[in-house]
Amino acid sequence: MSDTFQLDGASVPFEPGQTVMQAALAAGHYIPHLCYHPEFKPHGSCKLCTVKIGGRTAASCTMPAEAGLNIESDIEELNALRRTLVQMLFAEGNHFCPSCEKSGNCMLQALGYDLEVHTAGFRHMYPDRPLDASHPDILLDFNRCILCELCVRASGEVDGKNVFALSGRGITKHLVVNAESGLLKDTNIALADKAMHVCPVGVILPKRVGFSVPIGKRKYDQRPISAQALDDAPRQGDAGGSCASCEGTS
Amino acid sequence: MSKKLRIATTSLAGCFGCHMSILDIDERLLALLELVEFDRSPITDIKHCGPCDIGIIEGGICNADNVHVLYEFRKSCKILIAIGSCAITGGLPAQRNHLDLESCLTEVYLTEPGLAHGHIPNDPELPLPLDKVHPLHEVVKIDYFIPGCPPSGDAIWKFLTDLIAGKTPELGHGLIKYD
Ligand code: SF4
Ligand code: SF4
Numbered sequence: 001m002s003d004t005f006q007l008d009g010a011s012v013p014f015e016p017g018q019t020v021m022q023a024a025l026a027a028g029h030y031i032p033h034l035c036y037h038p039e040f041k042p043h044g045s046c047k048l049c050t051v052k053i054g055g056r057t058a059a060s061c062t063m064p065a066e067a068g069l070n071i072e073s074d075i076e077e078l079n080a081l082r083r084t085l086v087q088m089l090f091a092e093g094n095h096f097c098p099s100c101e102k103s104g105n106c107m108l109q110a111l112g113y114d115l116e117v118h119t120a121g122f123r124h125m126y127p128d129r130p131l132d133a134s135h136p137d138i139l140l141d142f143n144r145c146i147l148c149e150l151c152v153r154a155s156g157e158v159d160g161k162n163v164f165a166l167s168g169r170g171i172t173k174h175l176v177v178n179a180e181s182g183l184l185k186d187t188n189i190a191l192a193d194k195a196m197h198v199c200p201v202g203v204i205l206p207k208r209v210g211f212s213v214p215i216g217k218r219k220y221d222q223r224p225i226s227a228q229a230l231d232d233a234p235r236q237g238d239a240g241g242s243c244a245s246c247e248g249t250s
Numbered sequence: 251m252s253k254k255l256r257i258a259t260t261s262l263a264g265c266f267g268c269h270m271s272i273l274d275i276d277e278r279l280l281a282l283l284e285l286v287e288f289d290r291s292p293i294t295d296i297k298h299c300g301p302c303d304i305g306i307i308e309g310g311i312c313n314a315d316n317v318h319v320l321y322e323f324r325k326s327c328k329i330l331i332a333i334g335s336c337a338i339t340g341g342l343p344a345q346r347n348h349l350d351l352e353s354c355l356t357e358v359y360l361t362e363p364g365l366a367h368g369h370i371p372n373d374p375e376l377p378l379p380l381d382k383v384h385p386l387h388e389v390v391k392i393d394y395f396i397p398g399c400p401p402s403g404d405a406i407w408k409f410l411t412d413l414i415a416g417k418t419p420e421l422g423h424g425l426i427k428y429d
């Protein structure tokens with residue numbers, strides 16, 4: 001019999017080595033998240049997954065599960081904090097959803113919907129971030145980057161190419177392309193790379209396929225992200241339940 | 251029956267799409283008119299706001315006239331609602347915000363082919379453009395936001411009926427949209 005912890009009053013079983021997030025999702029309990037991806041080592045940067053453990057806050061995607069923990073997640077205090085985090089991400093980039101190819105398939109947008117975020121609230125920063133359209137098949141729109149490093153992790157750990165990196169600190173932190181020219185056309189990225197398929201927002205986009213899925217049929221038109229994240233979560237006993245690329249967490 | 255609520259609406263730096271969506275609540279407009287009456291609005295063509303319970307504003311702030319109208323609404327309306335992407339985020343007009351206004355005007359009126367002998371419009375009747383386009387909440391306090399480009403008639407109906415019933419308006423999956 002596996003050990004359990006308490007999440008919002010429910011008993012959640014876990015395997016040794018699982019994080020609170022992994023165990024919760026596997027047991028059918030949704031905790032909002034943005035930079036966590038079941039196939040990668042946790043990054044712990046977006047803080048959407050913040051929970052309260054014994055009155056103290058912790059990122060559930062990096063927190064190792066322990067027997068007897070008493071965890072709160074779906075409470076107004078934390079959802080208000082999550083709403084503010086989503087609002088800050090909207091205000092610090094340029095997120096004009098009506099003209100974004102990712103709209104309807106975007107995790108940031110879907111989280112905003114789930115959390116009933118009606119406005120960014122803050123003063124929008126409208127940063128100046130020119131596109132990189134140099135590659136014949138791939139567009140980079142830096143305006144929407146939320147610095148989750150999923151592309152960095154995918155390109156390094158899975159593709160073995162290190163096409164992307166984050167550079168700078170604090171508010172000047174930004175995504176860079178690993179080429180002398182700084183342009184995507186001078187890298188060996190390819191459409192089939194994992195890095196092409198992990199961006200939760202609309203930064204790394206294959207060209208000439210935008211808007212091909214009509215409104216109403218896109219991923220999050222159907223069901224909210226909270227429902228879909230549970231379907232996508234690895235289950236106990238699944239072959240790839242804790243995947244090979246998550247060394248250190250499995 | 252209790253006194254009807256007075257509602258004013260206007261479009262600032264918007265495209266009137268949100269107003270089209272207000273009309274899209276269709277026959278429910280008749281039910282709405284049992285509860286509210288319209289003050290200043292493109293629907294009534296009244297030019298200035300009297301005292302109102304609710305003001306609904308589409309579009310952001312891109313010129314000096316927009317600022318005056320917004321102040322008039324904030325002064326006259328107990329509750330102010332920003333409707334649509336442009337009112338809430340600046341929207342399409344704000345796509346010029348990372349550019350310098352002078353270079354925008356120069357490119358459009360002077361250097362673009364076809365307008366070789368053009369000039370930057372300077373008729374005193376024209377409101378002066380602002381350096382940057384702003385969402386409404388950066389200029390006055392906004393009480394509620396109905397996102398969408400435009401929000402659907404159903405979303406507007408749900409929001410207004412919640413509000414009129416004295417509930418905190420909630421949209422929920424399918425009605426909340428940023429596009
Ligand atoms: S990346 Fe997402 S939130 Fe940003 S503009 Fe595109 S759809 Fe909207
Ligand atoms: S480009 Fe996308 S995947 Fe990469 S850091 Fe930015 S948001 Fe994350």
Ligand code: FES
Nearest residue numbers: 044046047049061
């Ligand atoms: S999902 Fe845990 S910090 Fe981003």
